[in-house]
Amino acid sequence: MDQPILSSEVQDAFLEQIFQQQKQAYLKQPNPSLAERKHWLKQLKTQLLKQQAEIARTISQDFGNRSQDETRLVELLPSIMGINYALKHLKHWMQPSKRHVGLLFQPAQAYVMYQPVGVVGIVVPWNYPLFLAIGPLCQALAAGNRVMLKMSEFTPDFSAYFQKLISEIFPSDLVQVITGDAVIAQKFTTLPFDHLLFTGATSIGKHVMQAAAQNLTPVTLELGGKSPAIIGSQADLVESIQRIAFGKCVNSGQTCVAPDYVFVPETQLERFIEHYQKTVHQFYPEISDNADYTTIINDRQYQRLKQYLDDAKQKGATIVPIYEQQDAQNRSLSHCIVYGVDSSMRLMQEEIFGPILPVITYKKIEDVVDHINLHPRPLALYYFGTQQQEQQYVLTHTHSGGVCLNETLVHVGQDDMPFGGIGSSGIGHYHGYEGFLTFSHAKSVFVRPQLSFMKFIYPPYGTKVQKMIYKWFLR
Template sequence: MREVPAMSSLFDAMRAASRHDQTPPWDVRADRLRRLRRLVQANHDAIAAAISADFTNRPHQETALLEVFPSVAGIDDALRHGKRWMRVRRASTGLWFKPGRSRLMPQPLGVVGIVVPWNYPLYLTIGPLTGALAAGNRAMVKLSEYTPRFSALFAQLVQAAFAPDEVAVINGDAEVAAAFSTLPFDHLLFTGSTNVGHHVMRAAAANLTPVTLELGGKSPAIIGPHADFERAVERILVGKLLNAGQTCIAPDYVLVQADQRDRFAEAARRCASRLYPDIARNPDYTSIISPRHFDRLVSMIAAATAAGAHAVPLTDATPDAAARRLPPVLLTDVPDNVMAMQEEIFGPVLPVVTYRSIEDAIGFVNARPRPLALYVFDKSGDVVDRVMRQTVAGGVTVNDTLFHIAQDDLPFGGVGPSGMGVYHGKAGFETFSKLKPIFHQAGLNGAGLLKPPYGKRFESMLKLLLR
């Protein structure tokens, strides 16, 4: 725990710097964003290699597609629009208070804390960091102990690119992470499991630190009655098997019509073979991050089958504990009380649930905690609109999976147990800003009529206001 006192001192220095330079101009913010962009662009090969080593194997192409590309795109979006976002905004003024005028002034909060998970360590660092820097804040980042090579590399890169009172990286175990959450940040963003999110929120509450929690949950994919079935299966499998299912918005279970279940299983097996031929040795298939996570997934499958579910392997490969490779598996006839239907799976295991009508599918989703993501496949606009109106989710992609997270103009965040608060693009800028409300009183105004002593003139004015 030697890092904790140093962490506190680092925070104190960063906070003092933020109070001294309360509202940095756009050129300072843009310079920080450009340095962050160069850090990613110039080192993406080394970053991909470090992440792959942390996973034992993750293809560089996936890191480039899922982490480097959206990180750079998000920074570019902030560089294009950030100067406009930080302008003072006009706000309407009540009729009785004119000719006074109202404004909203975006100001940095100060020091932002960012807690990063292991599954997408680059993107889930750069995404919130971009919003924090565009809004004019300083930031401290706690990286995951499950990605030690990436965490060490990223700390070195940040140290070379930023002053310690601009951006700082903290590395360490869960004890360090717990201490990090107790610092009196001006805002704390945590990405991770719902269980840990409870602890983070309790720690932040001691300082009344506002939090953004990006959690998880069981994100459903609904294949509607008019869907392009084969395409739906492929897009669900792609979204599920990228990063071997270790994605917070991966489809966590599929809802299919009762008479389409076997068809789904057959199509999924064909699709998995096309995506990952010879999966046991395929370099495109990612390993599970740690032995503990691998064992949890194997136990999840075993518990489901022991309770009466059927495991349907999508390939002929078998689990490889040494390489932490878990071939994709469907689960059918899954009892609702088993772990696979109660907890976020976070791996290449996909329960298949049947329904008789689209209303039944909607009811199934609504009977469970609100998900971080929802996917619906159907050619009928009426069916899609019905699902949209009657369900609540953190975000939605229609006729595909995952892509809503890559839209910089769409806020990203959960709802209920899947999280609170949003970021990305302008939404991230505003999350990490205080939109200060300002009322300017006019030289000639009627405020003098509304003061004691309360006589007849006051009563007449009050009648006008309340009519």
């Protein structure tokens, strides 16, 4: 779907116009009712369910190929589940939270009320363009906000379609989808939003945070990093491989929480390679003309991954391609195992974001933890094994945004758990109740009745009552 090319001045004016419209609409209706918020969410859900086929088709068109089942499983399903969860719990979330008042300040009441922050900006990446738009949109609307979403220029067909879809559900002063290139994205992040959520690369996240700082805009940064998988000393190797392979194969590894590399006991390397190859072949007997096999999003990303492999090979790594065929024209990149890696290789320095799995062997779990802690904190960590002491050692001696024990990816789909990174993998979190809180201002309210004993602490100081207060409370 081709979009008209507008001058930068017109684009800037349009962004500013939409922002001001939403700001004014928020000021006129600063605290939408429960019924209004539920109505917005139900409208969104209804249209997503109606448009499943077109959503999957346009996303597949942008990728070159992505299975419609994969889009339903990893984008539509969690989006609908998130909306359902918000609808079920929103009334409770909106209730003021009663708080304790100390004896010294009685009689009084205290509570926290949750207000919409105002106008929220959401920057959506290309790898999951529906789920990573609907997730934060759902929570921002549940919190009562106005929302502007900037879609990725690397998914032009879906972005244009989603813009049209949202315009048919919501007025522009409530939700507006913005398309356009990186210049538009940069301008978008300079708007004085009341909260800005960005999902994307760590390097770009730094620039987003700098832009937001000019307006003191609070940010939630959902970044990525190199999420490790660990096959523990007593893990079921075959079962662990199936779950790791699934996590790496979904979207051809173009997932921020995909297992980036894996630690394998040194005695198990050959078995790991053998069973990993078998498992991926079971998922995809071939990759040419396979409707289930997701291709790499664009030639730039395809060439980047090829460069990682060339760099690793030149520096002494062994590459085990799982398929003989490569289809550069259609960007079907074979899954690869890479072993004999070291820190000088690009694929061990940067997030891979593709179907390449480096393997590192180890003798002691302490060596694994030391390796992880020497590098930036990852968005996810995956441990496989039933040895409780080893599990707890990994949990308590590493930092990551989230953890799965004996599984990959699925923690992201749990609506009752916060999702977010730490350090280089992100700032803040959202999903479910934590998403509602992220897009709300928790306002403290102290209520004093007509009766008050505060006058006993007013000047002049040194009274008997004040001395009694010191005696009873300064201890």
